[in-house]
Amino acid sequence: MALPEQLTIGEVAARAVIAKSALRFYESVGLIGSERTAGNQRRYHRSVLRRVAVIKAAQAMGISLDEVRRSLDRLPDQRTPSRQDWERLSAAWKTSLDERISRLERLRDDLAGCIGCGCLSIDRCRLFNPDDELAVRLEGGSKLESEPAG
Numbered sequence: 001m002a003l004p005e006q007l008t009i010g011e012v013a014a015r016a017v018i019a020k021s022a023l024r025f026y027e028s029v030g031l032i033g034s035e036r037t038a039g040n041q042r043r044y045h046r047s048v049l050r051r052v053a054v055i056k057a058a059q060a061m062g063i064s065l066d067e068v069r070r071s072l073d074r075l076p077d078q079r080t081p082s083r084q085d086w087e088r089l090s091a092a093w094k095t096s097l098d099e100r101i102s103r104l105e106r107l108r109d110d111l112a113g114c115i116g117c118g119c120l121s122i123d124r125c126r127l128f129n130p131d132d133e134l135a136v137r138l139e140g141g142s143k144l145e146s147e148p149a150g
Contacts, residue, residue, distance in 0.1 A: 018056065055068055
């Protein structure tokens with residue numbers, strides 16, 4: 001027996017193990033598409049299951065939905081990602097993740113320095129005021145002095 005080419009939102013949700021509301025949201029932000037029946041019910045092509053799998057995998061890696069959408073938008077005719085597409089997408093996302101990990105490690109190391117120091121001085125803190133940027137921007141005044149009183 002051949003599988004149906006069109007799936008209801010409930011069928012997609014069950015097969016992809018995802019909430020129907022998530023599918024509606026993905027559609028609203030352009031990650032997936034559907035067609036409408038005469039009764040205005042959503043019908044998804046079976047290939048949407050692979051797109052949802054890619055979206056879920058990217059989310060598990062911490063990739064923003066906006067970045068996922070931009071990546072999927074580069075596929076010709078909004079097609080379902082192939083194995084080669086996935087390799088290309090995941091390689092680009094790996095680079096992004098490596099950069100994020102590096103930033104987080106620097107942040108962690110700076111935070112450890114602040115905890116050890118205990119000062120959290122606005123004019124010297126590497127975490128709050130790297131390279132004393134506030135002194136340059138505020139011509140020597142501290143950030144707290146320049147903010148209106150609450």
